[in-house]
Structures are given as C-alpha cells and as structure tokens.
C-alpha cells in the first residue's frame with residue numbers, strides 16, 4: 001500500500017480501535033492489596049491527574065531521565081537519519097507526550113508516516129492530531145492498543161518504508177526482567193528484515209542520584225503515588241487516607257532497580273470496592289520498580305529476544321542509553 005493520501009489539516013489518516021481488553025482496575029487493585037506484600041500496578045498511575053503530575057516529575061531538577069534522553073536524541077539525530085534513510089515509518093507503542101517522537105521525526109529524512117499507539121484511544125488520538133497538524137506531509141495514524149500484546153501491522157494502511165519502533169523513556173525498566181524480555185520479543189514481532197527498535201534505556205548510576213530522581217524535593221513523585229490512592233477512593237469507593245502514608249523510594253543495588261512504596265504511618269483500616277483491609281504501622285504498599293541496566297546487561301537481554309544492537313549511544317555525564325536494535329542475523 002504506497003499511495004496512501006497524507007493527512008490534511010490535522011485530520012488523522014486512520015484511527016484503528018483494536019479494543020484492547022480494558023485492564024480491570026478494580027480486580028487488579030483488590031488482588032494487589034490482598035497480597036502478603038501489598039502492591040499496586042504503576043500502569044494505574046496515568047489517569048488524567050497522574051499524567052499531569054508525571055509532566056511535573058519530568059520538570060523536576062533531580063529527574064534526569066527526560067532531559068538526558070532528549071539531549072541524546074539531539075546528539076544522534078544525524079546518525080539516525082543515516083540509519084533510517086528516507087521514507088521511514090515511525091511506530092510508537094505507549095505514545096506519551098510527543099516531545100521525544102517529534103525530535104525523532106524532525107531528525108529523519110522525509111519520514112513517510114507516524115503511528116501512535118496507546119491503551120487510551122482518546123489520549124492517543126489527541127497526541128497524534130497534534131503531530132499531524134504540525135507535519136502536513138506526514139501520514140499520521142492512531143491505534144488504540146495494549147502494546148504488551150502482539151499486533152498484526154499488515155492490517156494497518158502503512159506505507160512501505162523502513163519501520164522504526166520507537167520506545168523511549170526507559171519504560172522498559174518498569175517491567176520485571178522476564179516481562180521486559182517478553183515485551184522485547186513482542187516488539188521484535190513488529191519488525192521485518194532491516195526494520196529497527198529504537199529504545200531508551202536508563203543505566204545504573206550513583207544510588208543517591210537515583211533516590212533523589214525518584215523522590216524529588218518538590219514532592220512530584222510522592223504526589224504521583226498519593227494520586228493513586230485518591231484515584232482508588234474516587235473510582236473504587238475507597239476510604240484510604242493518603243495522609244496516613246509516607247512515600248519511600250530506595251535504590252536496591254542487588255536487584256539493580258529503584259523500588260517505590262507507600263508506607264503506613266499508623267495502623268489503619270480501610271475499604272475498597274466494599275472489601276475491608278487492614279495495614280499495620282510501617283507496612284508498605286509497593287507501587288513501582290524502575291530497573292537500571294548497563295549497556296551490556298540490556299543488550300544481553302535484547303539478544304535473548306532476537307534483537308542485535310546495530311549501534312547505541314550513551315551519555316557519560318548522566319548515564320543513559322539509546323539503542324538501535326535490528327532483528328538478529330540481519331545486521
């Protein structure tokens with residue numbers, strides 16, 4: 001399919017709703033709070049308020065991830081342009097704020113198309129419309145899809161160009177290692193010979209810097225966690241008292257990850273969706289991990305997923321990396 005009309009006046013060339021199974025917030029929360037180590041999934045951080053708070057986190061002086069990756073994208077722009085060649089098709093699973101993909105699109109040589117994918121159809125449509133209105137010559141499509149699930153890209157009206165699956169922000173770090181491997185295998189399934197996965201991966205660094213990045217003095221990351229309790233109260237009839245919890249983030253060098261928790265200041269009883277719970281003083285609710293790799297440990301993982309690094313770019317001052325991965329055996 002080559003002669004696809006470019007999108008005009010901000011309209012999308014297509015919107016495909018693949019009806020991803022709605023993640024069951026209620027069931028996941030009740031199950032998580034019933035475990036010996038109470039836990040809540042970080043994917044539930046991103047309601048409208050949570051997404052706004054995350055923007056605050058990316059502005060926090062301690063949170064180096066976003067600005068370091070943006071600077072790195074600037075630095076490797078010319079190399080990406082070479083590697084991609086003209087007419088590339090950029091696909092972004094979990095399309096967040098479009099700041100990063102815009103930098104990629106601007107670096108490329110006449111990219112043919114951009115397709116944003118996200119589990120929230122409204123969010124991804126809005127983000128893609130913005131990009132379409134600023135890039136009238138770019139075919140822009142949006143897909144409502146859970147990127148941890150496979151997808152049949154041949155069902156989408158994509159131009160023929162080289163596909164670049166763009167997965168920035170070290171979101172891969174949120175997954176346990178087996179989950180990260182499974183995700184890389186899923187994304188590998190999107191690639192044909194010569195296509196690439198362009199992925200941002202945060203690297204191990206000084207523990208104090210990591211703990212500061214995930215517990216900024218301005219309190220944005222703490223608010224990010226408290227908002228999850230407020231969301232449970234608002235959407236699941238919860239009676240949690242956010243002020244009864246302290247937010248904790250600590251670097252676990254043995255598991256090579258930052259672990260984030262809400263810790264009870266006192267014994268508390270609370271209800272969620274009509275189910276009663278008790279949490280003891282100092283007991284915790286685990287909310288998120290952010291795994292930190294070395295370039296080697298990440299590329300080992302990628303190799304196990306059948307992906308070979310064609311090139312990578314690492315920022316030394318604040319260790320962070322971007323990898324251009326191709327299907328193994330095709331390098």
Ligand code: AVJ
Pocket residue numbers: 057065169170171173174213214221224288289290
């Ligand atoms: C969006 C997953 C990349 O782990 O750095 C930031 C999320 N959590 N501060 C990260 C996050 C707390 C962020 N990712």
